[in-house]
Every structure is written in C-alpha cells, then in structure tokens.
Amino acid sequence: MNKKRDKFVTKGREFKLRNTQIDDLLDVYDLQAREETYTKTHRRTYEKGRYTQKSGLDLREGRIVEMQTNYSYIVNIDGELSSCTLSGRLRYLEFESHNPVCVGDYVMVDMQEKDNYRIEELVQRKNSLTRYIQTANTEREIAIVANIDQIIIVSSTNNPIFHSGLIDRYLTLAEISNINAVICVNKVDIADDLEAIRNECMYYESIGYHVVFTTANPQSDNIGIEELKNLLKNKDSVFTGHSGTGKSSLINAIEADLDLKVGEISTAHHKGQHTTSHSRMIDWSFGGHLIDTPGIKTLALSTQHKDKLPRYFPGFHLFADFCFFQDCSHTHEDNCAILARLGREIPEERYESYLRIMESL
Ligand SMILES: Nc1nc2c(ncn2[C@@H]2O[C@H](COP(=O)(O)OP(=O)(O)O)[C@@H](O)[C@H]2O)c(=O)[nH]1
Ligand SMILES: [Mg+2]
Ligand SMILES: [Zn+2]
Structure with a gap:
C-alpha cells in the first residue's frame, strides 16, 4: 500500500x-x-x-x-x-x-x-459555496458544497425574531456564488405582526425570489409544506439560516423518514461521531437531493465579498448599470441609480440594511 x-x-x-x-x-x-x-x-x-x-x-x-x-x-x-x-x-x-x-x-x-x-x-463545477480561511498572508477557499440548484434560506417570524438583514446577507452570498435562492419564513403561527413581515418580503418577491410562509412543528397544520416540497422537487438544495428557525423541523415535515433531530445544536450532535466536515447528500423520495453539511453554519459574507456588495446586494443588479460610475458604492456618488430609487423600487429599510452590511465588512 x-x-x-x-x-x-x-x-x-x-x-x-x-x-x-x-x-x-x-x-x-x-x-x-x-x-x-x-x-x-x-x-x-x-x-x-x-x-x-x-x-x-x-x-x-x-x-x-x-x-x-x-x-x-x-x-x-x-x-x-x-x-x-x-x-x-x-x-x-x-x-x-x-x-x-x-x-x-x-x-x-x-x-x-x-x-x-x-x-x-x-x-x-457549475457553482459552489465556499468559505475562506485566513493564513499568514494568503487566504484559502474551502468548498462546502458544489453543483447545487438552490439555497433555502430559512428564517422565523419569532423565536428567533425575524431578521431581514440576515436574509440580505444570504441572498448576496447566493448571488455571488451563482446559486438560486428561496426564502422560507417559518413559524407563521407565532408571529407578532405577520402583515409587517409579509410587507417586508414583498421586496424580495418583486425582484424575483420565491417566498414561502410555513409552519413546521407537529402541532401545527403544516402550512406551506406542500408548496416548499414542490420547490424542492428534482432539485439539489441546501438549507441555511439561524439556529432554531426550524430547518430540521421543516425537513422532517417534508420527509418524515429522515427523522432529523429537532431542537438540537447539530455541532454537538456531530461531535465525536464524525469529523466536523462530515457532509452528505440525501435523496428526497420525490426527486432531488438535500445536502446536509455542517459547513453551512460557517457560511457568511466576509471582507472578500465587500467589493461585490454594491452589485450583488439583492435587487441592486437591476439598477446598478444605470449608475454614472461603474464602481458606484451607492452612498455619495452623483447620478446614482440606487439613491434615485430610494423609497420607491428600493425600500429605505433595504438600503439601510445594505449600509449596515457594507460597514460590517
Ligand atoms: N411555533 C412553532 N415552532 C416551531 C416551528 N417549526 C419549528 N419549531 C420549533 O422550533 C425549535 C427549533 O427547531 P429546529 O427544527 O431544531 O430548528 P433548526 O435549528 O433550524 O434546525 C423546535 O423547538 C421546534 O419544535 C413552527 O412552525 N412553529
Ligand atoms: Mg437543526
Ligand atoms: Zn450607485
């Protein structure tokens, strides 16, 4: 050997x-x-x-x-x-x-x-999701998963509280990675103000994303599960989103046989059993695959993506070509197509989210 x-x-x-x-x-x-x-x-x-x-x-x-x-x-x-x-x-x-x-x-x-x-x-590869690690004076790219059709971005209305800034971050990353995204707003049964959340999500729909509202706990009526299932059919998908938003519950509601652990932090679940890099692709009974990878938890926008944010922030690609400056940051420039649309096609709260992300990078 x-x-x-x-x-x-x-x-x-x-x-x-x-x-x-x-x-x-x-x-x-x-x-x-x-x-x-x-x-x-x-x-x-x-x-x-x-x-x-x-x-x-x-x-x-x-x-x-x-x-x-x-x-x-x-x-x-x-x-x-x-x-x-x-x-x-x-x-x-x-x-x-x-x-x-x-x-x-x-x-x-x-x-x-x-x-x-x-x-x-x-x-x-058709596409891949990667994360970066920093070494002495280079940064390395680590592929988490490749050749997928879509990222399912799971958020919850409550517990944890709805956080559209996080959706913006995941959408930006999906755009940069050349991967489609679906937004899933889970736990509609415990929303304080579902109307407000629906209104906020209209922007994502207006720029072409599918938004599906769901419930996934066994006590609920499984709202939106069939709709989500249809979106997953014959496609290879990755679920991402904050811990506790209901990813495992959703997957169990879609395919009970998988019996994923609910309410457990999956790093702990994986510890000792496999290496943290243990990832797998699971067949859906109705066609397509679920890619289950602990690496997805490390997925985040980082400084490497900063230059791309002005073009890849959700929806900005629709207008950025009309900015006078090609490298417009949409903050102080004259003849900025994004600033010109503020409060109309671009809601104030999305623009504020853009600024917050820009600053954080
Ligand atoms: N009220 C309510 N609770 C839910 C719903 N979906 C999941 N949960 C609960 O939220 C908690 C976290 O769910 P889990 O699937 O482990 O989230 P994950 O960390 O994203 O995988 C569990 O206690 C679930 O029972 C829902 O639609 N409504
Ligand atoms: Mg889970
Ligand atoms: Zn601009």
Whole structure:
C-alpha cells in the first residue's frame, strides 16, 4: 500500500518537473514557505494539476455524495455507491485549497483496482459555496458544497425574531456564488405582526425570489409544506439560516423518514461521531437531493465579498448599470441609480440594511 503510494508520488513529481520551474519545486514540501511564495505560478500549477497525466486508467464519472474524511468519499457511480480515496496528486493539491473536492462534485474515478477506487479528476463545477480561511498572508477557499440548484434560506417570524438583514446577507452570498435562492419564513403561527413581515418580503418577491410562509412543528397544520416540497422537487438544495428557525423541523415535515433531530445544536450532535466536515447528500423520495453539511453554519459574507456588495446586494443588479460610475458604492456618488430609487423600487429599510452590511465588512 505504502509502496504504491510512493510510486505515485514519484510520478507526481515527474509531472511537476515537466510542467513547472525549479523554483516552484524547492518548497514543494514546505507548506510554510509555500504560503510565503504563493504566486500566480502556483495557481497555474494548481489548474494543470487538476487533470491527471497518468495513462491506462479506467475513468468513470461519478458524484460525491458523502465526505467521510478529508481523503475518503462515497461516490455515486451509475447509481452504485462506492468508497473512493483521493489520488495522491489531488492530495498534493490540498496544500492549495484544503479540500480539492466536496459533496456535490462530479469527479472522474479510476476503477482499475477493485477495492481501491481513486478520484483522479474534478469535473468543472457549475457553482459552489465556499468559505475562506485566513493564513499568514494568503487566504484559502474551502468548498462546502458544489453543483447545487438552490439555497433555502430559512428564517422565523419569532423565536428567533425575524431578521431581514440576515436574509440580505444570504441572498448576496447566493448571488455571488451563482446559486438560486428561496426564502422560507417559518413559524407563521407565532408571529407578532405577520402583515409587517409579509410587507417586508414583498421586496424580495418583486425582484424575483420565491417566498414561502410555513409552519413546521407537529402541532401545527403544516402550512406551506406542500408548496416548499414542490420547490424542492428534482432539485439539489441546501438549507441555511439561524439556529432554531426550524430547518430540521421543516425537513422532517417534508420527509418524515429522515427523522432529523429537532431542537438540537447539530455541532454537538456531530461531535465525536464524525469529523466536523462530515457532509452528505440525501435523496428526497420525490426527486432531488438535500445536502446536509455542517459547513453551512460557517457560511457568511466576509471582507472578500465587500467589493461585490454594491452589485450583488439583492435587487441592486437591476439598477446598478444605470449608475454614472461603474464602481458606484451607492452612498455619495452623483447620478446614482440606487439613491434615485430610494423609497420607491428600493425600500429605505433595504438600503439601510445594505449600509449596515457594507460597514460590517
Ligand atoms: N411555533 C412553532 N415552532 C416551531 C416551528 N417549526 C419549528 N419549531 C420549533 O422550533 C425549535 C427549533 O427547531 P429546529 O427544527 O431544531 O430548528 P433548526 O435549528 O433550524 O434546525 C423546535 O423547538 C421546534 O419544535 C413552527 O412552525 N412553529
Ligand atoms: Mg437543526
Ligand atoms: Zn450607485
């Protein structure tokens, strides 16, 4: 086993030797040094390294449905689930990206050796949700989930209190990530002022988002569950939103067989049982998938997104092209199309939310 790996590493280095400059090789095994010399050359190496140079492989396409450890994945290949490890070359790439593949990724698997299927290539992603981690002087992108159709942003009317600023943040992130979003307002049974919330949500509907109002606790009449279910059908979805808004309850109301734990903080639930990066893709009985990933809790707008906020804040893309300045921040500039629409197409409270997010980044 070890011998085989050594052989492969040697091959990997040959590949490097052919394709990179000696300068790049010197610090290959020195992560610290690599971080300090992280350059465009490395990025190019990474792009090249995505594709295998080995010959004689029996490559088949599959989709990662579960991440067990950083190196071990369950892959769905033509409807059959197989345990696969990451090829040595992709592990090497892990220096660059921390996890070169994630749940939802389409990958090419080498099936030459029974009991030793290996992920050799990553197929180009349609989209992904990523988070950033900061190291000494670079920041790294970590993919949480890839190739999904939509993010279900769950908020509650009460307990925890309705918070449209958070919806703005998630919508911005979804837009930046090129992923559709659905807004779910749960716990309509305990709203103090449902009308006010409905009014606030009309803006999201006016810019094209589907807003669904629900109840999900077993004592309620399951308001909106059928509507939500129809939106999930034949699509791959991720649920996100503050803890306690009712994500697990909603999923249980939609598909009772899953029997997710309600009212538990899922980090605690996962602790000791799996690594925190344990993610999986679950089949809905009615078509499509739910992607359950603890990584979603780390999803947040960060400073890396600040430059994009003026264009990606919900609805602003509809008007930002009409601002006089291309890089308009919509705060003090003359001839700003957003400021011109304040109080009309852009409600004051959305603009204030925009300013708050801008400042927080
Ligand atoms: N009143 C009311 N309570 C709900 C509703 N949906 C969920 N809850 C309760 O809210 C709490 C948190 O729900 P949970 O599904 O664990 O939230 P999660 O953290 O987002 O997964 C639980 O006590 C649920 O019973 C609802 O529609 N109405
Ligand atoms: Mg939960
Ligand atoms: Zn502007």
